[in-house]
Amino acid sequence: MIMERGDYLIRKVFFALVTLVVVVFFNFYLFRILPGDPVKLIIHSPRMTKEAQAKIKAQFGLDKPIWLNTERLRAGDVAGALDTQFVAYVHNLLHGNLGVSFTTRRDVGEMLMERAWRTVVLVATGEAVTIVLGMALGLLAAWRRGTRLDSGIMLWGLFTWALPTFFFGIMLMILARGRLPVGGMITPGLKLEEGLVYWADVGKHLILPTLTMAVTWTSGYLMIMRSSVVEVLSEDYILTAKAKGLSTLQILRGHALKNAMLPMVTMMAISLGYTVGGAIQVETVFSWPGIGRLMFEAVAKRDYPLLQGTFMLLAVSVIAANLLADLLYSVLDPRVKPE
Amino acid sequence: MVILTLLAAGLAACGSAEAPASTEPPVEKATEPPTEETTEPPTEEPTQAEPSTLRVGVTNIWDTANPAFAWSGYDIRFLLYDTLSEWAHLDTFEPGLAESWSVSDDGLVWTFNIREGVTFHDGTPCTAEDVAWGLNWIIENDIESMAFFLEDFEEVVALDPTTLQVTLSAPVANMISALLIYTYILPRSVWEDIPEEELMEFEDLEAGIGTGPYKLVEWVEDEYLIVEANEDYWRGRPPIDRIIWQQYATDDALVQAILAGEVDVIGVPSTAVQTLQEVENIEVSIGPTLAIFMLIINSHEEGSQPDNLNDPAVRLAIDHAIDKQQIINVAYLGYAEPATAFLPPAMGDFHNSDIEGTPFDPDEGNRILEEAGYVDGDGDGIREDADGNPLEYRLYTIEGAENARVLEIISDNLAQIGISAPPTVMDEDSLIALYPDYDFDMIYWDWGLDPDPKFAMNLFTCGERVEGGWNDSGYCDPEYDEKYYEQGAIVDREARRQLLWEMQEELFEKRPYIVLAYPLGIEAYRNDRFILNNECGGVITKWCLLQAEVVQ
Numbered sequence: 001m002i003m004e005r006g007d008y009l010i011r012k013v014f015f016a017l018v019t020l021v022v023v024v025f026f027n028f029y030l031f032r033i034l035p036g037d038p039v040k041l042i043i044h045s046p047r048m049t050k051e052a053q054a055k056i057k058a059q060f061g062l063d064k065p066i067w068l069n070t071e072r073l074r075a076g077d078v079a080g081a082l083d084t085q086f087v088a089y090v091h092n093l094l095h096g097n098l099g100v101s102f103t104t105r106r107d108v109g110e111m112l113m114e115r116a117w118r119t120v121v122l123v124a125t126g127e128a129v130t131i132v133l134g135m136a137l138g139l140l141a142a143w144r145r146g147t148r149l150d151s152g153i154m155l156w157g158l159f160t161w162a163l164p165t166f167f168f169g170i171m172l173m174i175l176a177r178g179r180l181p182v183g184g185m186i187t188p189g190l191k192l193e194e195g196l197v198y199w200a201d202v203g204k205h206l207i208l209p210t211l212t213m214a215v216t217w218t219s220g221y222l223m224i225m226r227s228s229v230v231e232v233l234s235e236d237y238i239l240t241a242k243a244k245g246l247s248t249l250q251i252l253r254g255h256a257l258k259n260a261m262l263p264m265v266t267m268m269a270i271s272l273g274y275t276v277g278g279a280i281q282v283e284t285v286f287s288w289p290g291i292g293r294l295m296f297e298a299v300a301k302r303d304y305p306l307l308q309g310t311f312m313l314l315a316v317s318v319i320a321a322n323l324l325a326d327l328l329y330s331v332l333d334p335r336v337k338p339e
Numbered sequence: 340m341v342i343l344t345l346l347a348a349g350l351a352a353c354g355s356a357e358a359p360a361s362t363e364p365p366v367e368k369a370t371e372p373p374t375e376e377t378t379e380p381p382t383e384e385p386t387q388a389e390p391s392t393l394r395v396g397v398t399n400i401w402d403t404a405n406p407a408f409a410w411s412g413y414d415i416r417f418l419l420y421d422t423l424s425e426w427a428h429l430d431t432f433e434p435g436l437a438e439s440w441s442v443s444d445d446g447l448v449w450t451f452n453i454r455e456g457v458t459f460h461d462g463t464p465c466t467a468e469d470v471a472w473g474l475n476w477i478i479e480n481d482i483e484s485m486a487f488f489l490e491d492f493e494e495v496v497a498l499d500p501t502t503l504q505v506t507l508s509a510p511v512a513n514m515i516s517a518l519l520i521y522t523y524i525l526p527r528s529v530w531e532d533i534p535e536e537e538l539m540e541f542e543d544l545e546a547g548i549g550t551g552p553y554k555l556v557e558w559v560e561d562e563y564l565i566v567e568a569n570e571d572y573w574r575g576r577p578p579i580d581r582i583i584w585q586q587y588a589t590d591d592a593l594v595q596a597i598l599a600g601e602v603d604v605i606g607v608p609s610t611a612v613q614t615l616q617e618v619e620n621i622e623v624s625i626g627p628t629l630a631i632f633m634l635i636i637n638s639h640e641e642g643s644q645p646d647n648l649n650d651p652a653v654r655l656a657i658d659h660a661i662d663k664q665q666i667i668n669v670a671y672l673g674y675a676e677p678a679t680a681f682l683p684p685a686m687g688d689f690h691n692s693d694i695e696g697t698p699f700d701p702d703e704g705n706r707i708l709e710e711a712g713y714v715d716g717d718g719d720g721i722r723e724d725a726d727g728n729p730l731e732y733r734l735y736t737i738e739g740a741e742n743a744r745v746l747e748i749i750s751d752n753l754a755q756i757g758i759s760a761p762p763t764v765m766d767e768d769s770l771i772a773l774y775p776d777y778d779f780d781m782i783y784w785d786w787g788l789d790p791d792p793k794f795a796m797n798l799f800t801c802g803e804r805v806e807g808g809w810n811d812s813g814y815c816d817p818e819y820d821e822k823y824y825e826q827g828a829i830v831d832r833e834a835r836r837q838l839l840w841e842m843q844e845e846l847f848e849k850r851p852y853i854v855l856a857y858p859l860g861i862e863a864y865r866n867d868r869f870i871l872n873n874e875c876g877g878v879i880t881k882w883c884l885l886q887a888e889v890v891q
Contacts, residue, residue: 035772039807042410045787046794049487050807056483059539104560105408105539114560173595182595183587188394188563287588289561302768 008330016323023315028089031307032066038302042102060102060304061088089308098312099305101298108309111294116313118185119290123279125206126213131268134218138225143252145230153222161219169212169285181205183287209286213279217271224267228260235259265332266325273321390580391889393869395879396593396602400564400584404546404555406523407482408539415584417881418566420523420549423451423470424515426790429629429876430687432516436470436524436550437503446510446830451503457573459526460548467497472531473524474505480535488518510828512835517791523549552577552885561586578887579869597621603868604878607861609672620867624878627685628860629790631678634661634749635782638851639804639813642777647724648732652711654850658697659704660756661749663855670744674861678854680843682792685857685876688836689792691843697853704756715757722757732780734760737767745783745855775806777813784811785858790876792839796823799851812851819845867891 039053039062057063065071065084072080092099098108141153173182181187185205190198232238233256241251280292287293291310298306401412409416417425423437434440437451453467463469474495477485494506511518529545547555552574553566564584568577585601587593590608597605598618607615607623616623636654637644647653663677679696682689713722713730721729734750736742746762753760760781773779788795797803800820803810819842826838846852862878864871868890875883 035769037771040771041767045410046798046803046809047487047789048410050805052483052487053807055481100540103402105403105405106542106560107540111560170591173592177595177599181601182599183592183601184562184585186562188559188583188585189557189565284588285592287586287592289559289586293561293588 009327012323012326016319019319020316023312023319024090024093027308027311027315028086031302031304032085034302038062038102038304041302056102060100061085062304064088098309101306102303103301103306108305111306112291112309112313115289115291115294118288119279119283119292121202122206122209122283122288122290123213126210126217126279126282127268127271129210129214130217131221133214134221135225135264137218138222139229139252139257141222141226142229142233142256143248145233154226157219157222160215161223163216165212165216165281166285168216169208169282172208172212173285176208180207182208185288205286205288209279209282209288212282212285220271221264221267224263225260228263229256232256232259262329262332265328269321269325269328272324273318391578392581392583393579393604393884393887394583394585394602396587396596396605397584398587398590398593400558400561400586404542404544404558405539406525406546407480407484407541409484414877414879414881415564415566416523417551418553418582418884419547419551419555420525421457421551422522422524423519425881426516426520426876427882428874429627429685430689430790432520432790433882435519436465437519440515442514442830446828447507449505449507449514450498451505453497453501453503454573455501457550458571459528459550460554460569461526461528461545463526463528465524465526465550466500467503468500469527470503470524471495471497472527474522476525476527476530477522480538485522488522510830512827512829513791513793514830517789517793520790525549552881553582574885577885578889579884582884597863597865600865604862604864604871607863609674609861612672612674612861615863620865621863622866622871623861623863624871624873625674625859625861626873626876627676627683628787628858629683629685629876630785630787630858631681631683631854632666632675632745632783632785632856632858633678633852633854635784635812635852636850637777637780637813638849639777639815642779642813644777644780645728645730645732647713647728647730648780650711651849652707653713653730654853655697656704656707656711656756657753657758658850658853659700659707660752660758661853661855662699662752663696664699666745666748667856669748670741671856671858674859675856676859678856681846681852681854682795682839682843683788683857686788686790686792689839691840691847693840694843694847701752701755708756713757720754720757721759730758732758732760733763734781734783735763735765735770735773735779736783737770738764742783749783774811782811783855793827796826796839796842799823799846814846814849814851816845816849 039056042056054063062085067084067086069081069083072083089099096109098112100106101108101111104111137153137157141150144150176182181204185202186198187201190201192198229252233251238251238255241255246254279288279290280296282288283290283292284296291313294306295310295314297303298310399411401409401415403409406416406420421436423435423440425433425435427433436454436457438454440449440451442449451467451470453470457465459465474489474492476482478489478492478495480486491507491509491511492505493508494504496504498504526548529548533541544555544558547558550573552569552572554569555564556567557563557565563586566582568580570576585596587596590606590611593602593605594607594611594615596602597615612623612625615621634657636648636657638649667673667675667677676684677696680691680694682691684690684692708722708730712725715722716727717723719729721731723729732753734746734753736746743762743764746764750760750762770782770784773782786795786798794809798809799812799814799816800810800823801815801817802808802820804813804815822838822842826835826842829835829838860877862873864878870888870890871878872883872886875881877883878887
């Protein structure tokens with residue numbers, strides 16, 4: 001059994017790594033098949049002379065061929081044939097170096113670190129509220145299945161499912177204007193060292209984005225929770241439990257909830273994977289300085305190193321979350337036998 | 340509106356451009372040179388009132404703290420660093436670190452009298468020797484953001500602590516109005532010890548040290564930036580104690596932020612003007628900018644446009660057919676002026692005011708085409724040329740709600756004179772990718788221009804039709820080029836103006852661009868907290884901020 005689980009684990013990790021390698025490759029290629037010239041996108045100004053553009057290109061290695069330096073290969077210089085953008089990219093990546101952003105001229109790894117925790121704070125809060133709310137509503141709807149309360153909750157779920165995040169965010173912003181901050185993460189000038197005051201300020205800035213996420217994301221959890229609880233409640237062992245004289249609450253907690261948790265775990269793990277990029281809309285509406293917005297700006301400016309960095313982070317977190325879901329599943333559900 | 344980064348300082352422009360330097364230069368206390376021990380702020384201040392803080396809401400603070408690689412955030416940088424001459428109003432320039440200057444008759448030797456007693460924010464003095472070191476540092480290290488301004492500088496030396504001499508390899512017309520206003524004087528104490536290979540990643544707050552009216556205090560990327568008044572500024576302490584730039588992700592968020600009282604100043608999208616005008620305590624100021632909206636017509640002799648588009652009659656007819664006022668009313672809600680000459684009126688006398696523009700007159704357009712032999716032979720509503728080729732053109736623009744609307748109008752307008760040009764909206768990448776081969780017919784786009792016309796006029800020179808060049812119309816005329824180089828070397832402004840007027844005349848006749856509108860800059864600020872001047876090309880510009888009044 002332990003051996004089996006070990007094999008299973010190794011297999012899963014292996015596939016995750018293979019996925020990662022493919023991502024590394026595509027991550028590089030996809031952005032480069034786009035038309036246009038990134039240097040001209042950095043600044044569209046006639047003031048930037050041809051010489052300045054050439055210099056920037058050389059600085060970022062954009063003057064090199066993408067895959068293979070055929071010119072130098074033809075000249076018999078085999079090592080020189082590898083003097084390409086791709087080789088430089090892989091080389092840097094293996095050294096943990098994500099490169100320097102075209103626009104900010106800063107280390108991409110450093111930029112990602114700065115943003116990552118901001119996104120984590122935002123999304124963790126949002127997810128926590130969403131999950132609790134979704135599970136509670138789903139359980140309630142399933143328990144009161146067929147009643148007006150159930151229909152009401154379902155209607156709410158469908159309505160919020162269809163509600164565009166950005167639209168709802170802007171409406172909230174207009175409603176709460178003057179009482180709550182409409183953007184940013186912190187009042188300028190406040191320092192981390194100020195402790196409680198700092199976090200209270202962050203908390204204030206968190207309310208609107210969290211509410212937006214909670215309302216627009218809840219329905220997914222709600223629906224899954226409701227349908228799995230409804231399904232479990234129709235099982236024979238629930239009838240048995242009822243016959244044994246257990247109270248509804250005991251049945252829900254002891255039997256229904258536990259079995260309904262399986263699909264919930266999958267969903268949580270997967271949405272955890274999208275944590276990094278999933279908040280793009282919320283971050284944009286509420287000017288939250290996280291990864292989502294960084295990604296958005298990197299796309300707009302065609303900042304290759306920043307694009308590669310943010311998408312790599314996104315890919316890694318999705319792969320890791322899926323791996324985690326697989327592993328958790330085998331622990332939670334003894335029926336999922338590693339084959 | 341992507342290109343508007345070009346002149347961040349000028350584009351949020353307000354106030355009248357034609358108005359000469361009507362305002363006095365800011366309070367000057369040059370008579371009493373600041374003391375040497377400037378490293379720490381003065382401890383007196385008997386009545387320590389709450390410091391005044393101006394909060395500016397923006398969608399992009401700046402790209403980097405390092406001025407050597409900076410391509411945005413000019414407003415902020417002009418507050419941190421001084422330059423030898425300063426851009427005071429849209430078309431006027433004032434002495435900066437150089438009190439006065441003279442130029443030799445051949446235009447090759449410039450002598451500047453450098454202000455005495457000026458110190459950098461770190462307390463080190465800024466003499467003519469330091470200025471010379473700063474300029475030479477830019478030239479020797481080929482500093483990306485500034486070196487090209489100084490490409491004709493042969494030698495920069497300090498003759499004594501207050502005299503700077505610059506020897507040029509060729510005379511230049513725009514020494515005061517272009518070259519010197521963008522070259523920040525940076526302190527030797529900070530930059531001398533940074534090895535060239537580490538230069539690019541130098542991001543410390545020290546990079547913000549200059550001699551300007553404000554000191555860089557804090558910067559959190561994509562969040563906020565704080566500057567504080569420089570007590571020792573040579574013109575005297577600036578009126579506002581602290582300025583904070585706060586970054587929001589969208590224009591909508593900016594509007595909400597000023598309504599919520601989170602910020603005091605914003606740039607306003609035209610859709611929000613009416614809302615803000617109705618709010619008490621918010622003043623909306625509207626003024627000219629140095630930008631243009633134009634229709635680029637492919638003029639490259641090897642471009643992929645149909646031959647009939649090269650016919651001046653067709654171009655004239657197109658110009659008559661486009662309803663510029665409708666474009667302004669529908670797409671820009673009235674916040675733009677119909678255009679005439681290539682250089683906008685905000686450039687002062689460089690704008691050729693003799694050019695009256697082409698009146699909207701589709702009948703005249705039809706008549707011109709008819710006369711030139713373009714008739715609709717097959718009755719499909721589209722005219723054909725003598726060889727039977729229909730007048731069908733590819734009409735593109737860059738993505739953006741306003742641009743899409745403008746393109747619809749142009750397309751409808753052209754249909755009225757029997758020209759088919761279905762509108763296509765593209766992303767910037769795809770549009771830029773069309774350039775190397777000049778593979779388009781017409782593109783609606785915009786430019787933000789410099790106060791000096793050098794780079795604007797360069798857009799039509801033959802030399803810019805190469806990779807990395809900016810000649811987007813593909814226009815090339817050796818005579819135009821000759822005039823371009825001549826105007827670039829004339830120190831006499833009037834003689835230069837004449838050439839610039841002739842060049843604009845030529846552009847108007849040949850129509851590589853049909854300039855459609857001059858956009859207006861719109862800003863809003865809290866007038867219960869500050870009284871801001873808007874005659875300097877935007878309220879958040881150095882000269883206007885130095886004249887600001889704090890209300891509360």
